[in-house]
Amino acid sequence: MPEVIFPGPEGRLEGRYHPQKVKDAPIAIVLHPHPQFGGTMNNRVVYNLHYAFQELGFTVLRFNFRGVGRSQGEFDQGIGELSDAASALDYLQALNPNAKHCWVAGFSFGAWIGMQLLMRRPEITGFISVSPQPDRYDFSFLAPCPASGLVINGSIDRVAPPADTLALVNKLHEQKGITITHEEMEGAGHFFEDPYMDPMIASVKSYVARRMTETTR
Template identity: 30%
Template sequence: MVLKGQFLERPALIPVGREVMEGVAHRGEARPPLLVLPPTPAEGGGMDHVIAAELAFAAATAGHPTLRFNYRGIAGSQGERGAGEALVEESGAALAVVLENAQAPTAAVAALHGSARVALGLRERHPGVAGLCLVSPREVSPRELTGLGRELLVVVGELDTTLSRAELARAVDAAGGTLEVVEGAGAHLHHALPLVGKIVRAWLKRLSGT
């Protein structure tokens, strides 16, 4: 039994080809649902990454359905670890599950670190992506963000110098999106996780139009 105020995610199975990836999902009535892409296998990432868990918690406690998962070859997910197009395929399979579970036409996608590249590929291929949130993005250039629109949110730590801050700000502004710089934080945002969750929760509210 789930008591008032408790947060309980349920196991989810995500078919991709002949294999199955593992995930955890949370129900909710608010829209859009949120799909969380963990850091890539090359980065050693998984659905239990602290930022992934924080985003799922923040979204779910605001009433949004959520799904976070492990790419193939990570933890209990079957198959071999992939990269590039393989990760886009896997995230597309996860997107299909979150849309089906929520009975929603579109979902928001939050991508951590190197999965920013995966999220861009997912958006190109799937009309079901309502908006992108890139947290401490890697493997992308700021100019690739220019056409993403006002549904774009980029969250970076003040001390994260991976991408040129000035170039990133210009690109996000040109897209009409939002750049949030977390004061005093590095790439992993460890001391500011509740703030990152609050930022993403506000972004989801904007996407919902409420």
């Protein structure tokens, strides 16, 4: 997979870019968990989400937030990381200016950043939020949530209590015009350790494939 370096708000950002040969393929970016707790673009969930989108025919970019790996800058409490994500999407769109579909996927801290990006970029048509942390991060900005998407978490998540995720989903369900699909995987923890990784990724692929089929009818 090609390594890429692209400009971010605080210097260079390091990424992995997987283009499709098909002209005007849909695009997706994948956002990693908290940098100060070991989160990188090579996290297993992020890596598997990346390849899930690639196998579905998407051109995909994942990258390291500022201060992680070879990305320049320092951790910025989510504010700078949102700017990094916007720069990554700018870069991806510049390489694929005619893509008709744009998705964002995030895991844990990355899910929070992804949902904020969703609010700022109307071209995003779908999202995947894996193990969001509404107990730790404020999701009240989703008023209203501008696109339909999938929220997926484990039933024994000890990092982000499932009850808080359910409350977030129920709040989003009250909004008209969008559909929030929620899957709680029985027995899975925050990181979807084996044997839960493959079923989680299968659920994501099934959801995205279904959405893409609906939009091409």
